[in-house]
Amino acid sequence: MANLDYYDEAGLSAAFYDVVSNAYPFRGDVAFYAELAGPAGASVLELGCGTGRIVIALAEQGYGVFGVDLAPAMIQRAAMKCERLPPEVGGRIALMRGDMTRVALGRLFDAVIIPFYGYAHLASPDARADALAVVAGHLKPGGRAAIHLPAPAMLRRPLGDEELSGPYNEAGDRVRIRVVARTYDEATGRFLQVMDYTLMDAGCTVTRQSREDLVYHAVDRDEIDASARRCGLTLTRVQGDFDGSETGREVIYVFTR
Structure with missing residues (x-):
């Protein structure tokens, strides 16, 4: 998909x-x-x-x-x-x-x-x-x-261990945002960063996920x-x-x- x-x-x-x-x-x-x-x-x-x-x-x-x-x-x-x-x-x-x-x-x-x-x-x-x-x-x-x-230099930087996480509501549900892939094409100047978004409830059960492509030029x-x-x-x-x-x-x- x-x-x-x-x-x-x-x-x-x-x-x-x-x-x-x-x-x-x-x-x-x-x-x-x-x-x-x-x-x-x-x-x-x-x-x-x-x-x-x-x-x-x-x-x-x-x-x-x-x-x-x-x-x-x-x-x-x-x-x-x-x-x-x-x-x-x-x-x-x-x-x-x-x-x-x-x-x-x-x-x-x-x-x-x-x-x-x-x-x-x-x-x-x-x-x-x-x-x-x-x-x-x-x-x-x-x-x-x-x-x-x-x-x-921002577009050419290598992928590291990049993650944001924390609660996002009073119920203690959490979001985790991770960069899972990054590429830069020198010939075309196209930058692609693949982001994983994961929502978890207070018990750390995953409730929703989304993988999305962030593109810059x-x-x-x-x-x-x-x-x-x-x-x-x-x-x-x-x-x-x-x-x-x-x-x-x-x-x-x-x-x-």
């Missing part, structure tokens, strides 16, 4: 996305995007908003945020989280299921962001160029945009720069981690219009 695609509605990766994202070592991304947008009250478009981690954090700081994601399971979880927010925070958030390569909202934003490797899900240069055109088409003149990608800086120029964006900065520490794991591209 073929593995599920990541974020498939039949799988577990969307339900436990926050567990995985919270385990990543980068910190300071929310502050980075807030500084990019400008003073509180500015507007932000997030393409690939996932379960709403950044959308909610920016709204709590006073930004108006519009989140778009292609995966129904992800946008549904984001909506459920937003429903529990105080009205003054939730009122600053709009969510929509949509494709970052073709969405058209008919309005402009002070900042547009594609966080946490969302751009790397796009498999072809044409799709990535289309996404940059969407960024440019929604950015105010003088506005800024940012794309967060995995560095090449390496993106060349020259490709990004050329695509940006074609749609009216200027690549102004490329840096490592959000705090500038250059660990070799992350690459952040910053643009202006």
Whole structure:
């Protein structure tokens, strides 16, 4: 049987996305995007908003945020989280299921962001160029945009003993998330990571399992720069981690219009 695609509605990766994202070592991304947008009250478009981690954090700081994601399971979880927010925070958030390569909202934003490797899900240069055109088409003149990608060393790293586990509800049920395979094709730049999700009850009996394929694609800086120029964006900065520490794991591209 073929593995599920990541974020498939039949799988577990969307339900436990926050567990995985919270385990990543980068910190300071929310502050980075807030500084990019400008003073509180500015507007932000997030393409690939996932379960709403950044959308909610920016709204709590006073930004108006519009989140778009292609995966129904992800946008549904984001909506459920937003429903529990105080009205003054939730009122600053709009969510929509949509494709970052073709969405058209008919309005402009002070900042547009594609966080946490969302751009790397796009498999072809044409799709990535289309996404940059969407960024440019929604950015105010003088506005800024940012794309967060995995560095090449991140995609080439060997498989180790990688597992997350712990309780996920008051009943003591547990989730175990393991990386069971990882490959990187130098010729095509395709990265595949096979993830096992296992749910267990308090007695450690397995209640549900899901094996899912997480796929990223390496993106060349020259490709990004050329695509940006074609749609009216200027690549102004490329840096490592959000705090500038250059660990070799992350690459952040910053643009202006």
